[in-house]
Amino acid sequence: MKTKILLIGGNGQVGHALKSSLQELGELVVCTRAELDLGVVGRGADHLAHCPISALVSSVKPNIVVNAAAYTAVDRAETETELANSINVVAPGLLARAAHTVGACMVHYSTDYVYAGIKKTPHVETDETQPLSVYGRTKLEGERAVAEACPRHLIFRTSWVFGAHGGNFLKTMLKLAQERDELRVVSDQVGAPTTAALIAETTTQILGQMTGQPADDPRWGVYHLTAGGETNWHAYASYVIARARDAGWPIKVADHAISAIRTKDFPVAATRPMNSCLDTSKIRQAFGVSLPDWRVGVDEVLISLKQGR
Ligand SMILES: NC(=O)C1=CN([C@@H]2O[C@H](COP(=O)(O)OP(=O)(O)OC[C@H]3O[C@@H](n4cnc5c(N)ncnc54)[C@H](OP(=O)(O)O)[C@@H]3O)[C@@H](O)[C@H]2O)C=CC1
Numbered sequence: 001m002k003t004k005i006l007l008i009g010g011n012g013q014v015g016h017a018l019k020s021s022l023q024e025l026g027e028l029v030v031c032t033r034a035e036l037d038l039g040v041v042g043r044g045a046d047h048l049a050h051c052p053i054s055a056l057v058s059s060v061k062p063n064i065v066v067n068a069a070a071y072t073a074v075d076r077a078e079t080e081t082e083l084a085n086s087i088n089v090v091a092p093g094l095l096a097r098a099a100h101t102v103g104a105c106m107v108h109y110s111t112d113y114v115y116a117g118i119k120k121t122p123h124v125e126t127d128e129t130q131p132l133s134v135y136g137r138t139k140l141e142g143e144r145a146v147a148e149a150c151p152r153h154l155i156f157r158t159s160w161v162f163g164a165h166g167g168n169f170l171k172t173m174l175k176l177a178q179e180r181d182e183l184r185v186v187s188d189q190v191g192a193p194t195t196a197a198l199i200a201e202t203t204t205q206i207l208g209q210m211t212g213q214p215a216d217d218p219r220w221g222v223y224h225l226t227a228g229g230e231t232n233w234h235a236y237a238s239y240v241i242a243r244a245r246d247a248g249w250p251i252k253v254a255d256h257a258i259s260a261i262r263t264k265d266f267p268v269a270a271t272r273p274m275n276s277c278l279d280t281s282k283i284r285q286a287f288g289v290s291l292p293d294w295r296v297g298v299d300e301v302l303i304s305l306k307q308g309r
Pocket residue numbers: 009010011012013014015032033034036037038039040068069070071072087108109110111112139157158159160161162166167
């Protein structure tokens with residue numbers, strides 16, 4: 001039987017990358033916000049008989065459901081709590097239930113923001129979770145909803161996602177570096193910037209190993225999936241800007257004018273973890289995937305951005 005994959009959230013950073021990589025597994029059906037608004041279905045969740053999510057999944061009858069949709073506006077989530085909850089908790093739970101009903105496995109993504117980030121070393125999957133923000137809390141509750149409804153699940157906690165497609169910190173820094181003489185960037189939050197392409201390719205590689213596996217395969221579960229190495233937002237921005245300047249971008253800001261500041265000097269609505277580093281031993285050992293250094297991803301994305309101009 002041919003593998004059929006239903007991808008939800010096909011226009012996001014990770015969703016866009018998945019559209020190319022998931023093709024190699026079989027027939028791909030892509031769903032975007034235009035076909036299914038997860039903010040709306042989330043609110044009407046108790047009328048399961050008329051649930052558009054279960055209607056979609058039972059008509060497509062996929063072997064794999066991949067959910068790349070999410071509410072990712074971290075600061076706005078502090079006030080748009082209900083919408084974040086619909087998209088990040090209720091909708092993934094309904095999708096997982098529908099996936100399980102048709103016998104599909106489910107892939108879902110989560111975040112470093114499920115941790116408080118007070119630990120001094122990289123987090124492992126079994127560490128205590130303690131989200132500091134509404135976004136982080138909804139992502140953690142979404143993980144639980146998926147795991148409960150669909151035993152054959154893979155939940156990938158990733159961090160600091162970027163790519164040529166969509167909005168992200170790298171693109172914000174590139175824009176500001178061309179417009180301003182000075183930048184101020186926090187240097188006391190550490191983590192690993194991870195490309196959407198690495199997430200999509202690793203997901204595809206792992207699905208190749210897991211799609212037909214029964215529910216009692218111990219490899220279903222939660223994994224950290226980030227690029228190798230670690231940095232902080234200031235060092236990351238500085239690397240991006242230096243590489244872009246070398247590649248001929250019209251950078252205005254001088255290196256010495258990119259100031260390292262402390263979190264408390266950059267006031268925002270949502271609290272971020274100080275330590276966002278995720279240990280990736282579990283995923284590398286279980287599936288033999290390799291996760292190159294984050295700088296490799298920056299170099300690749302700068303090249304594709306330059307080509308696209
Ligand atoms: N971005 C990051 O830095 C990180 C992301 N993650 C997680 O990775 C996953 C992918 O994130 P990423 O690709 O960066 O996210 P994006 O914000 O780039 O994309 C999210 C997608 O969700 C869709 N979406 C949002 N609201 C709705 C809605 N009401 N109905 C239907 N679709 C909706 C968006 O649609 P539209 O295109 O129409 O807006 C968009 O395509 C998410 O689970 C996220 O939590 C984890 C760690 C870091």
